[in-house]
């Protein structure tokens with residue numbers, strides 16, 4: 001009998017796999033037997049991938065044509081892309097009153113337009129075969145948080161966009177969203193190690209700690225595999241209980 005959670009032999013593209021959550025997912029899917037492609041913004045940020053049997057690709061989502069090239073070339077050289085994980089993203093801690101257009105546009109370009117264009121390119125190249133998409137949003141796409149106005153807006157938009165895509169493509173594509181809580185990566189480095197700030201954050205999390213990147217892997221494997229075969233347009237929250245409690 002085929003194992004429910006089996007992802008071995010699947011071809012998977014993970015954006016923003018050079019570090020943090022994406023790197024952890026890339027290594028985890030590789031260990032589970034998948035053929036993994038991972039992106040970073042430069043040759044140097046993906047240079048570690050080759051020795052770890054991950055196919056590195058450079059992709060900067062501030063540039064329009066990157067999505068079509070990325071997915072088109074993988075399909076041409078390796079056949080069907082089974083799973084697309086849109087993980088690349090940037091954060092911001094700028095107060096609303098100080099936010100300038102340049103910064104706002106950059107966050108929207110990477111966190112929203114980047115995800116939209118990757119999904120669009122995946123659909124256009126795989127509309128006959130179909131596929132599976134996992135979009136990485138955030139708990140800040142579900143709740144308000146100080147100093148995160150544009151970031152939260154893009155992450156909320158990713159959740160709604162994913163549902164709208166299921167409404168259009170649902171017979172061929174499964175699209176689900178993961179909303180991580182606070183995870184120990186470079187993105188949250190400014191919080192880590194600051195005693196009082198960490199205590200304040202941890203006191204809001206029932207599990208009293210931040211998550212580790214590898215604690216998102218189980219959910220990603222579930223959503224990428226046949227174990228979730230009737231699941232689409234759903235959002236999985238992985239946050240130590242933070243958004244489920246007051």
Ligand SMILES: NC(=O)c1ccc[n+]([C@@H]2O[C@H](COP(=O)([O-])OP(=O)(O)OC[C@H]3O[C@@H](n4cnc5c(N)ncnc54)[C@H](OP(=O)(O)O)[C@@H]3O)[C@@H](O)[C@H]2O)c1
Nearest residue numbers: 016018020021040041045060061088089138182183185187
């Ligand atoms: N960490 C958290 O607490 C947390 C919580 C909720 C949601 N998330 C979400 O999870 C995802 C991963 O976060 P993380 O904490 O792992 O972040 P991270 O450690 O800062 O890594 C960000 C990744 O995105 C890539 N990236 C940055 N700018 C890009 C651009 N212009 N075009 C394409 N890729 C770009 C980076 O590539 P380079 O290495 O080449 O710069 C890197 O691979 C993000 O979408 C984030 O919003 C994180």
